[in-house]
Amino acid sequence: MNFQQNCPYCNFTEDPNQHILFENDTCYFLQHERHQGVLEGSGIIIPKSHRENTFELTKEEWNDTYELMQQVQEYLKKKYSPDGFTLGWNVGEASNQSIQHSHFHIIPRYNDEPYAGKGLRHWIKKPENKRPQLKD
Template sequence: MAYDQHCPLCNPDQDIEQTIILENATCYFLQHNKHQGILEGSGLIVPKNHRQDPFELTPEEWKDTYEILHEAKRILDERYSPDGYTMGWNVGKVSNQEIPHSHLHVIPRYNDEPLAGKGIRYWLKQEDNRRNKN
């Protein structure tokens, strides 16, 4: 089993603010208390084995990610009744991957949010993000 003793996602049970909501053979669906105030219901799907990013996932981890994602959606729909979802991976520091352990963000979205209608690419499409290719 690939494991990093210093990685918070390899050790989800060591953070008292983090809850394992779902678990299958290779993955967890986690929710962290510090994110629930603004991102109500949000969580991460992470492989149990330490994988740097989703490009390193095994076929079994992909299958289990798919299965846990659908079970997480069922639970989130039941508990929070969101109006939509934003989901995605950050890969590498340039994309803001702060923890070098693959994690799929699953974020319920609500019609009454101040940024409702602004999706995962909203800020990427801003003119301020245009590269200067001199």
């Protein structure tokens, strides 16, 4: 497996609050205790090999991500009974990728949360997010 010395996801076992819930040949599903207080049930799927972004995933990693996503969905439905899910990857600084190791967010959503009904596009489609007009 490709490994990066300073990558928190290549070295996630050094964080005692990060836990593997599921894994397959190429990927892990991790949950971090710190995120469970607000984003109950949330976690990420990461490739075991260091991939800086989603576009670098191999076909096998894509397939294994899909496999884990289905397994995680069933687990989260049984354990937390969410009303929906927000799923997503951030790629690059402009999209808020803060850790340069591809990670797929799985976030259970609930009708009684303050931001219910506001998914990934809620903030980026606001008029104040419009790019400044290019100057001649």
